[in-house]
Each structure stands twice: as structure tokens, then as C-alpha cells.
Amino acid sequence: MAKNTTPKPRSERKLVIQHWLIEQLKPYARNSRTHSPAQVAAIAKSIEQFGFTNPVLAAEDGTIIAGHGRVMAAQSLGIKTVPVIVASDWSEQERRAYVIADNKLALDAGWDEELLKLELGELAGAGVDLDLTGFSEADLNKLFGTVEDDVGAKAPDTSAQLEGLSYSIVIRCDNEQHQNKLLEDLEQQGIKAEALIS
Structure with a gap:
């Protein structure tokens, strides 16, 4: 053979x-x-x-x-x-x-900006040098926002990296019905929530 x-x-x-x-x-x-x-x-x-x-x-x-x-x-x-x-x-x-x-x-790849901000914010909070991620200070300022200095020019806000964050908890659901039920329960408790599918 x-x-x-x-x-x-x-x-x-x-x-x-x-x-x-x-x-x-x-x-x-x-x-x-x-x-x-x-x-x-x-x-x-x-x-x-x-x-x-x-x-x-x-x-x-x-x-x-x-x-x-x-x-x-x-x-x-x-x-x-x-x-x-x-x-x-x-x-x-x-x-x-x-x-x-x-x-x-x-x-051609994109970013989920909310998740990116969450990850970068947590890394910064843990003391990681964000230069290691490849994002420049200008990139971070654009992502997290900037403040104006006394003469009206845009200047980096070093505290904006943490202050501009929204803190989130990611909960993995078994299916769409479970996700919808959980979203309803959270909204009834006055908790801001949004449904994501990934």
C-alpha cells in the first residue's frame, strides 16, 4: 500500500x-x-x-x-x-x-473601550507601568479624558486615569433569559447595568 x-x-x-x-x-x-x-x-x-x-x-x-x-x-x-x-x-x-x-x-482589530478602561485602570491601581501596554500618555489622556490648564490649553490630567473610570463587575450568564432576569433584578434595586453579548 x-x-x-x-x-x-x-x-x-x-x-x-x-x-x-x-x-x-x-x-x-x-x-x-x-x-x-x-x-x-x-x-x-x-x-x-x-x-x-x-x-x-x-x-x-x-x-x-x-x-x-x-x-x-x-x-x-x-x-x-x-x-x-x-x-x-x-x-x-x-x-x-x-x-x-x-x-x-x-x-483591523478594534477595542471595547469600556473593558479597556477597566483593565488599564485596574493595572494602574496595582502600580503597573502602563507604558508596558504600548499606550502612550497621549493615548491614555484621550481614552480617559483631559483637563484644561490655566491658559486654556489642553493638558494631561494625571488623576483622570483613575477618576474617569467606571467600576464594573462582569457576571457571566448561562443564557439570554438568565441575563434578562438578572438585568431586571439589578435595575429594580437601582443598580445601573447593561447587557453585553460576547
Whole structure:
């Protein structure tokens, strides 16, 4: 009986993470995604705190497919080796398309702002440096609000990060009927509540 030699689809293949010297990696010359010094510094801070948690994706010749910013951050930290997944059986067209897709697909994600504010507020309350989340002070001020200073210009309100929060409790319901009943009970008690489906 002949053995089936049809390769598994990529989605079913086991990924192998290798560790490469950083000088073996080279940027894709036509990478259309840019990385500002501030963004590279933020990535570096994340790597320092959490480690290198997201491997670089590279072609066999070392050309980076995904991870340009992470490699730049690692270089700035003097890291000698980085984790790499090699796209060994990808065509040139697939590699070029993924360079764009990897960045664009991440941009299409959104935020549940109420949950984001809740998470960031609790982290700030626990003393976590919110710079580690990648949100700049300007981002946080926009999310939580700003105050005007004496001359009328918008200035960051350092207390706004906590004062602007709404404190919530998330209760998981078994079904929609349970959710509706619970919502009615809370409203009868004068508790502000809203139903969410996730």
C-alpha cells in the first residue's frame, strides 16, 4: 500500500522555533510598514519586561517576513539571538503578501473601550507601568479624558486615569433569559447595568 505523501495544510503543521543570531536576519527591502523610534523603544521595553514572546518569521535566507520592529528592538537592547520560525516552503509571492497581511490584519482589530478602561485602570491601581501596554500618555489622556490648564490649553490630567473610570463587575450568564432576569433584578434595586453579548 502506497504511503500518502501529500503534505499537511500549513494550518495543521507543527511550528518549529529556532534560535538565530540576530545578524543572520535582514529586513525585507520593500517592507512598507514603518517603525518610529518611539515604537521601537516601546517594543524594547515590552521585551525587557515580558521576554521575546513572539518569534520572528523569516525566509530561509534570513529575510524577515514578520517581526521587523521586534528585531530592531532586540538590536537596541543588544540581544544576540532571537526566536525564529522559518517559512521554508513559502513562495516569494506568499512571503511578500504576508509581509503586508501581518501588519494590516492587526490594524483591523478594534477595542471595547469600556473593558479597556477597566483593565488599564485596574493595572494602574496595582502600580503597573502602563507604558508596558504600548499606550502612550497621549493615548491614555484621550481614552480617559483631559483637563484644561490655566491658559486654556489642553493638558494631561494625571488623576483622570483613575477618576474617569467606571467600576464594573462582569457576571457571566448561562443564557439570554438568565441575563434578562438578572438585568431586571439589578435595575429594580437601582443598580445601573447593561447587557453585553460576547
